[in-house]
Amino acid sequence: MRFAGKTILITGASSGIGAATARLAAAEGAAVVLGARRAERLEALAREIEGEGGRAAWVAGDVTDPGFAGELVALAEERFGALHGAFNNAGMVGEMGPVEEMTEANWRAVMATNLDAAFHGAKTQIPALRRAGGGALLFTASFVGTSSGLPGMAAYGAAKAGVIGLAKGLAAEHGAEGIRVNALLPGGTLTEMAGDDPAFIDFAKGLHAMKRLAEPEEIARAALFLLSEEASFVTGAALLADGGNAVSKV
Numbered sequence: 001m002r003f004a005g006k007t008i009l010i011t012g013a014s015s016g017i018g019a020a021t022a023r024l025a026a027a028e029g030a031a032v033v034l035g036a037r038r039a040e041r042l043e044a045l046a047r048e049i050e051g052e053g054g055r056a057a058w059v060a061g062d063v064t065d066p067g068f069a070g071e072l073v074a075l076a077e078e079r080f081g082a083l084h085g086a087f088n089n090a091g092m093v094g095e096m097g098p099v100e101e102m103t104e105a106n107w108r109a110v111m112a113t114n115l116d117a118a119f120h121g122a123k124t125q126i127p128a129l130r131r132a133g134g135g136a137l138l139f140t141a142s143f144v145g146t147s148s149g150l151p152g153m154a155a156y157g158a159a160k161a162g163v164i165g166l167a168k169g170l171a172a173e174h175g176a177e178g179i180r181v182n183a184l185l186p187g188g189t190l191t192e193m194a195g196d197d198p199a200f201i202d203f204a205k206g207l208h209a210m211k212r213l214a215e216p217e218e219i220a221r222a223a224l225f226l227l228s229e230e231a232s233f234v235t236g237a238a239l240l241a242d243g244g245n246a247v248s249k250v
């Protein structure tokens with residue numbers, strides 16, 4: 001029960017890594033505040049968590065809307081009294097293709113969802129964590145853009161590398177007030193984002209030393225470590241949970 005009495009906000013909570021993190025955090029005592037676009041998914045997850053004896057609240061919205069970040073923080077504080085952790089996890093790959101053929105619109109959309117949203121989240125979450133007396137901020141980055149460059153994913157990689165820079169800057173700005181800020185870099189993970197094309201999944205497995213992809217819960221457990229007091233001296237880190245993607249050359 002590492003999160004007893006704590007409130008954790010999670011974006012991208014309607015599926016994949018975000019939903020898995022919400023379930024595991026709630027099972028360890030956290031009140032979870034769920035954000036994503038698909039209201040019916042969030043409502044179902046909140047009901048499921050409450051059915052297991054947990055506490056959950058949700059609000060549907062788009063992380064590219066700067067106001068949505070404030071709505072989530074307000075819900076956390078109004079419903080559960082304070083915000084102790086925020087997992088800025090929503091993300092999207094965008095259109096795959098070479099940069100020279102990429103539209104300006106795609107570049108902007110990928111930046112807005114993966115990087116601008118992290119900035120807007122941090123701006124409202126930092127004051128809330130300060131009001132709570134400290135806490136943890138976490139961003140989902142990726143192996144793409146850091147340990148690997150993948151053809152067709154340059155915008156996504158650039159945005160995710162930017163998220164790591166944002167996390168490091170925030171860690172330096174807020175370490176002295178007990179606010180830790182980290183980035184989590186998942187390897188390939190079996191979520192909606194990875195899709196269900198067997199040929200692509202096989203290709204992606206081969207990029208990892210472990211020759212498999214992660215279950216969302218495996219990434220969620222790394223996220224919970226960084227959000228928990230177990231990581232009390234970890235800040236400014238870019239933690240790979242990548243099944244050896246970075247070290248795999250064959």
Ligand code: NAD
Nearest residue numbers: 012014015016017036062063090091142188189191192193
């Ligand atoms: P997913 O598609 O299951 O989840 C993405 C979540 O983000 C969903 O809840 C989706 O609704 C939400 N989302 C996307 N755009 C949004 C927007 N504009 N506003 C609000 N919510 C939005 O995929 P996932 O793998 O669980 O992705 C979670 C994070 O992990 C993402 O940041 C992704 O980039 C990152 N990631 C995934 C992999 C992978 O292989 N699956 C690898 C590395 C990093």
